[in-house]
Amino acid sequence: MKRILVTGAGGSPAANFTRSLRMAPEKFYLIGVDCNKYYLQRAETDEKYLVLSAKEDDYVAVLNKIIDKTKAEFLHVQNDTELYYISKYRDKLNIKTFLPSHTTVEKCQNKLESYRCWKEAGLRQPLTFNINTPDDLKEAFKKINGEVWIREISGAGGRGSLKTDSFEVAKTWIDFRKGWGVFTAAECLKEQSTTWLSIWKDGELIIAQERKRLYWELSKLAPSGISGATGTGVTVADPLVNEIAQKAILAIDKKPNGIFGVDLTYSGDAIPNPTEINIGRFFTTHHFFTVAGLNIAYIFVKLAYGEELPLIPKKINPLRPGLAWIRGIDFLPVFTSVEEIDRHETELNKLREEIKQNG
Numbered sequence: 001m002k003r004i005l006v007t008g009a010g011g012s013p014a015a016n017f018t019r020s021l022r023m024a025p026e027k028f029y030l031i032g033v034d035c036n037k038y039y040l041q042r043a044e045t046d047e048k049y050l051v052l053s054a055k056e057d058d059y060v061a062v063l064n065k066i067i068d069k070t071k072a073e074f075l076h077v078q079n080d081t082e083l084y085y086i087s088k089y090r091d092k093l094n095i096k097t098f099l100p101s102h103t104t105v106e107k108c109q110n111k112l113e114s115y116r117c118w119k120e121a122g123l124r125q126p127l128t129f130n131i132n133t134p135d136d137l138k139e140a141f142k143k144i145n146g147e148v149w150i151r152e153i154s155g156a157g158g159r160g161s162l163k164t165d166s167f168e169v170a171k172t173w174i175d176f177r178k179g180w181g182v183f184t185a186a187e188c189l190k191e192q193s194t195t196w197l198s199i200w201k202d203g204e205l206i207i208a209q210e211r212k213r214l215y216w217e218l219s220k221l222a223p224s225g226i227s228g229a230t231g232t233g234v235t236v237a238d239p240l241v242n243e244i245a246q247k248a249i250l251a252i253d254k255k256p257n258g259i260f261g262v263d264l265t266y267s268g269d270a271i272p273n274p275t276e277i278n279i280g281r282f283f284t285t286h287h288f289f290t291v292a293g294l295n296i297a298y299i300f301v302k303l304a305y306g307e308e309l310p311l312i313p314k315k316i317n318p319l320r321p322g323l324a325w326i327r328g329i330d331f332l333p334v335f336t337s338v339e340e341i342d343r344h345e346t347e348l349n350k351l352r353e354e355i356k357q358n359g
Helices: 012-022 059-070 080-088 102-108 111-120 134-143 167-176 239-252 287-292 296-304 338-357
Strands: 002-006 028-034 047-050 074-076 128-131 148-152 162-164 183-187 193-201 204-216 230-236 258-266 272-279 324-326
Touching: 002 012, 002 059, 012 028, 012 287, 012 296, 028 059, 047 059, 047 338, 059 338, 074 296, 080 102, 102 111, 102 239, 102 272, 111 128, 111 183, 111 239, 111 272, 128 134, 134 167, 134 183, 148 167, 162 167, 193 239, 193 272, 193 296, 204 239, 204 287, 204 296, 239 258, 239 272, 287 296, 287 324
Parallel strands: 002 028, 002 074, 028 047
Antiparallel strands: 128 183, 148 162, 148 183, 193 204, 193 258, 204 230, 230 324, 258 272
């Protein structure tokens, strides 16, 4: 039985991954880790362990301790911050991964770098400016006709985003977010957006499926209306999206490897513009595809292990268009105790003490 370690195991993206593997035609032993002791209780794994934040010094050391203890064989990440550090230190981890190159991870996690790659490749892009000073912001408002889209250069879930036609509002927002040098200003595209989720192996496209978003869940809680959580997703098959998404990926990596999820937003003339690539991880609701008949998580694991793939009758958009996935809160309440929560914190402290003692 394959032993798989899942990071961010108490979050919705990881839950969709573990649920997909539970529906696969073979059994898996799943080990979950999370840096939030409360979220950890929600992990739908056979074992679960509290870990540090990926930015902390002992993160890799703690992971290796857990890998050795649990005999985990393969590690999958469903969180951007963890993905960055696991990608960066993959050679120091005692476990198999299936990731793009770290250079590709860095380019995809930096929206300005992605924009530059796509502009150079001749792909349609919203006019975008790096905002280091208020003068940069003024220049952006002069050249952008209509509302301006303000967002952080890196981060998921619409992080730091704001839509406005007012220079003063935009400046106040960037001041408030301490965002000078880490924000961009771009043309505001239409609300219609779609995602082209794909897996590649050594430059070969293995599988891809498109899904459009009808609305954002909890959008009223976000200043920009972009919460990062899809409310309802629907399968679609747009040949133009297929073409542009592949060009967007290949403009960043000539030999893609692993998971590439291209987000595209439509311009006024109905041309899909790539806006970012969710790299090395599936979008949150990929369990949707599993329930619909495409277990993309299982295909990914089989590829990672170098094993024969399940039958894939159609490489691009095998699911019938019009299938819908309607979401609210993903998790039922978990019944647990303070003692159980604190037990994991005690275990973590013991692991850190062992690391200190062992030098």
